Structure formats: C-alpha cells, structure tokens
Amino acid sequence: MGLDFSVVPPYLDIILIGALWTVALTVGAGLLSFFGGIFFALIALYTPAILRLPFRAFEWLFMGTPLLLQLFLIYFGLVQMGVDLPAFVAGLIGLGLHFAVYNSEIIQASILAVDKGQMEAARTLGFSRAQALRKVVVPQAVREVVPPIGNNMIALLKDSALVSVIGVGELTLSAQLAIGRTYRPFEFYLVAAILYYIVNLGMEAVLRRLERRIRLAR
Amino acid sequence: MEKNQPFVEIRHARKCYGDLEVLKDISLTVDRGEIVAIIGPSGSGKSTLLRAINDLDPLTSGEVWLEGTLVNQVLPHHRYEKHINQVRQDIGMVFQHFNLFPHLTVRGNITLAPRMLKGLSSEEADQLAVDQLERVGLLDRIDFYPSRLSGGQKQRVAIARALAMKPKVMLFDEATSALDPELVEEVNLVMKRLAEEHMTMIIVTHEMAFAASVCDRVIFMDHGVAIESGPPDRIFQNPTEERTRAFLSRHLRNS
Numbered sequence A: 001m002g003l004d005f006s007v008v009p010p011y012l013d014i015i016l017i018g019a020l021w022t023v024a025l026t027v028g029a030g031l032l033s034f035f036g037g038i039f040f041a042l043i044a045l046y047t048p049a050i051l052r053l054p055f056r057a058f059e060w061l062f063m064g065t066p067l068l069l070q071l072f073l074i075y076f077g078l079v080q081m082g083v084d085l086p087a088f089v090a091g092l093i094g095l096g097l098h099f100a101v102y103n104s105e106i107i108q109a110s111i112l113a114v115d116k117g118q119m120e121a122a123r124t125l126g127f128s129r130a131q132a133l134r135k136v137v138v139p140q141a142v143r144e145v146v147p148p149i150g151n152n153m154i155a156l157l158k159d160s161a162l163v164s165v166i167g168v169g170e171l172t173l174s175a176q177l178a179i180g181r182t183y184r185p186f187e188f189y190l191v192a193a194i195l196y197y198i199v200n201l202g203m204e205a206v207l208r209r210l211e212r213r214i215r216l217a218r
Numbered sequence B: 001m002e003k004n005q006p007f008v009e010i011r012h013a014r015k016c017y018g019d020l021e022v023l024k025d026i027s028l029t030v031d032r033g034e035i036v037a038i039i040g041p042s043g044s045g046k047s048t049l050l051r052a053i054n055d056l057d058p059l060t061s062g063e064v065w066l067e068g069t070l071v072n073q074v075l076p077h078h079r080y081e082k083h084i085n086q087v088r089q090d091i092g093m094v095f096q097h098f099n100l101f102p103h104l105t106v107r108g109n110i111t112l113a114p115r116m117l118k119g120l121s122s123e124e125a126d127q128l129a130v131d132q133l134e135r136v137g138l139l140d141r142i143d144f145y146p147s148r149l150s151g152g153q154k155q156r157v158a159i160a161r162a163l164a165m166k167p168k169v170m171l172f173d174e175a176t177s178a179l180d181p182e183l184v185e186e187v188n189l190v191m192k193r194l195a196e197e198h199m200t201m202i203i204v205t206h207e208m209a210f211a212a213s214v215c216d217r218v219i220f221m222d223h224g225v226a227i228e229s230g231p232p233d234r235i236f237q238n239p240t241e242e243r244t245r246a247f248l249s250r251h252l253r254n255s
Helices: A009-046 A049-064 A067-080 A087-113 A116-125 A129-144 A146-166 A171-182 A185-216 B046-053 B077-088 B106-118 B122-135 B151-163 B181-196 B208-214 B232-237 B242-254
Strands: B008-017 B020-030 B035-039 B061-066 B091-094 B169-173 B200-204 B217-222 B225-230
Touching: A009 A049, A009 A087, A009 A129, A009 A146, A009 A171, A009 A185, A049 A087, A067 A087, A067 A146, A087 A129, A087 A146, A116 A129, A116 B077, A116 B091, A116 B106, A116 B151, A129 A146, A129 B106, A146 A171, A146 A185, A171 A185, B008 B046, B020 B046, B020 B061, B020 B225, B035 B046, B035 B208, B046 B061, B046 B169, B046 B200, B091 B151, B106 B122, B106 B151, B122 B151, B151 B169, B151 B181, B181 B200, B181 B208, B208 B232, B208 B242, B217 B232, B217 B242, B225 B232, B225 B242
Parallel strands: B035 B200, B035 B217, B091 B169, B169 B200
Antiparallel strands: B008 B020, B008 B061, B217 B225
16 A cells, blocks of 8 residues: 555645644743743742742652653543643643743753852842842843753654643644544654644744844844 | 041951951941042952942941941841842942843943832933943943943943942942953043042052052051051052051062
8 A cells, every 4th residue: 555645635624723733732831831941940049948849849740750641640630639621721731831840950050150240230239139030140041041942842842742642633633533534644644744844943943033133132 | 627427337347257257357437429449469358348338248247337327237138138229229339340231231231220229211211321321431332232342341331330320339349350451541540530520439459550549548458457548648658567568569569
C-alpha cells in the first residue's frame, strides 16, 4: 500500500482547526509559563522559608514526575475534588505550570546574575526592594533569558501533543480522528508533523525578532 | 558669620565584620554647603563610612543624623523600610562603577525615580531630565542608552540622576576611580560646578589634587580611624600625624 495524499484534503479543515488549537495552547501555556516563571523565581529568591519550602516541594513535583501524569492529575484527579475543568483549560494549566517551573530556574539564575550595583543604585534613590526588583532588576534579567526560554517554548509546542490524551482537539488528536476514519496513519501523521514544523518555524521567527529588538535597545 | 548646626552628623560609628573592626568609633560633622573629602589607603574604611550615611552598609553601632533626622533608626522592618526609603531620597549617591540602568535610556534613568517616588507627571519628569542634563552638559545624549556613552558621560548621567531627586547632600564613592585618565576631568568639572552651587558633598577620593582644589576640609582615614581632619592646605602641606605624612608621600610618589 503506497502513499496516497488524496485522502487528506477532505479532512484538511479538521487538521487545520487542530493546528489552531495547538497554536492557542502553546501561546497560552507559553505566556502562563513565562509570567509564572518570573513569579516562582521571585518566591524562590525573596520569600521567607514558610513560602519558599512549600514552593520547593511543588517544584520537585513538577520537575520529577512525567508531564502526562500531571495532566491526568489535573484533568481526572481534580474532578474527584469537585473541580471539573474543561480539557483545554486543564491542558493549559498543566503545560503552563510544568514549563513555569523550568523557566523559573532560568530566571532565578538570570536575576542573580544582574550586577549588585543595580539594586544598590535603585535603593539609594529611595526605591523599596520590591520596586527595585520590578523596575530595575527583573526587566534586565528577563532580557537575558529570551534564548533559553525560547528553547523551552519550542519544547512546550512539541509536548503540547500530550494533551491529546485528555481529549483536547489539538493537532495530534485531529490527525488521529482522521486516521480513525480513513485508516491512513502515515499520510495524516506526516501532515501533522509538517504542520508542527511550520508552527515551529513561525515561533522561531518571532523569537529571533524579539532577540533582535532587545539587542538594539542596548 | 553664624555657625550652622551640624547638617550631617556621624556619632561614634562602629562597624564590624565578625572579628574585623573596619570602623572604630568615628565621629564627624558636616555643615550645610560644606564639601568634605575623605582620603586614605584602600581598606581604611572610607567607603564603608560613606555607605553608612545612607545605611547601605548599616553600622554595628553609632548614629547617623541628617538635618535633625536619625537615619539609622531601629524600627520594625516595615516601618524602617518606609523611613529609610524616604530619607534616601534626600541623599544622592554616585558610585565608582556608575550603576546606570542599562535597559533604560538616559532619560529613563533620570526620570524613573522622580516619576515613581515623587509622582511627577511624565512632562514634569522630562523637564527635570532636561534641566539636570544641561547641568552636566549632556542634553544631546538624552535618548541614548548607557552602552553608547563613554565612562565620563556615564558618570555625569549618574550625577544627573542623583541630582534629579533634589538631594540635600551628595555622596561620591570614588566617582572617578574607574575612569580613563583623560575622562576624569569632565567629571571633576561637574563636581566643581556643584561645589560652586554650595551643594553639600562628601567625597571619597584618591585624587589629592582635586580634593585640594575643591574641598573645604579633608579627613584622612586609616584602619577604620579618622586620623586627622582639617583644611586641605594644612593636611596636604603640613600634616601633624605621622601616618598621614607617610600616606601622602607614598601617594605622591606613585602618582
């Protein structure tokens, strides 16, 4: 049985809608993981042990266990506790938190790498530590993390395929639906792979522009 | 001429790092409009003393007063933060390594604190930036990022940034030590102009010639002690203390 791509066009709309969901999921979870990463980094670096230690446990949970299991916990596990999240929201939260923990590590290192003189200069002008962090230290730290966090975003895009198992109609699940009707796995998985790759290229282009803009502003 | 009450006063300042005592019971007063240089070898504690004035390096014991306000008050954390952030607005500080904010333009560097802390509108803050940059002769650099400025220009912008808070006193922590020799003069010139405007200044410096030409008084420190203090003519030409003499002869030979 050779390849026959004529089976694809009738399902192209389903596949493209799936691709759009993948983009929505990646952008949404990406933003969540970025701002969550900053938030977690500030907790890890600047809060007393009573906040920091529970956070460490939470961080360990997200770094030391499979993402798939985390998605199951959030989607199926929480139902038992009376929290019935839509699959898309559960996927968004799962991916977002998972990558926020990784981003937090990067952002912590980057905050610590900002010259101590920056905080001193800001404090000397009369800023509180929180104000100095918000206006002086964190904006500088964030500039340095665009490349490594960009890598995490690309990993996030690829891992977003996992949420197909909790029934989010993203690209992988759409391909599976089409395969279920046509029994043509090779063609549809190939089309899905190409679409992932195209989204990936788009993301890389956005990241490159972002890096360029940051470079120009110094 | 009537005698001013002390404007800045340090009483029995002591500072220890573990067993190491870097400030040993130092007291000094600075009058309004007075310009004081602190000189001495590296590790003598002069920067530590300067940084104690705005409580950046808190003293182990002793008091710092600014115009009748106790700077290093012992308060519960939250109230201390409020107090010190208010007091620091009145104490401008210039660092050896400039510490400009690299992610902001010159305008952003100067206007950030007045906008956020004094609630100036962006027009008011802009005008303030223009005024202060005219004072240091860098108005044409207002939209530059710090990375595009020379060391001397960076330090002049740092001075403008401190002046924009309208401080009562300016602290200079080796403001020209990190500069190439040919860039020192432009910064000295700006400081001289401030002296002519009777800004109260406390200057930690290695530049004896500058101290001699600008300051009203020179304090020589060694090993955490203020060895002697007096008008620059007397300290430089006729020091009474042996250690001062030794330091000066060593320093003049090297420079």
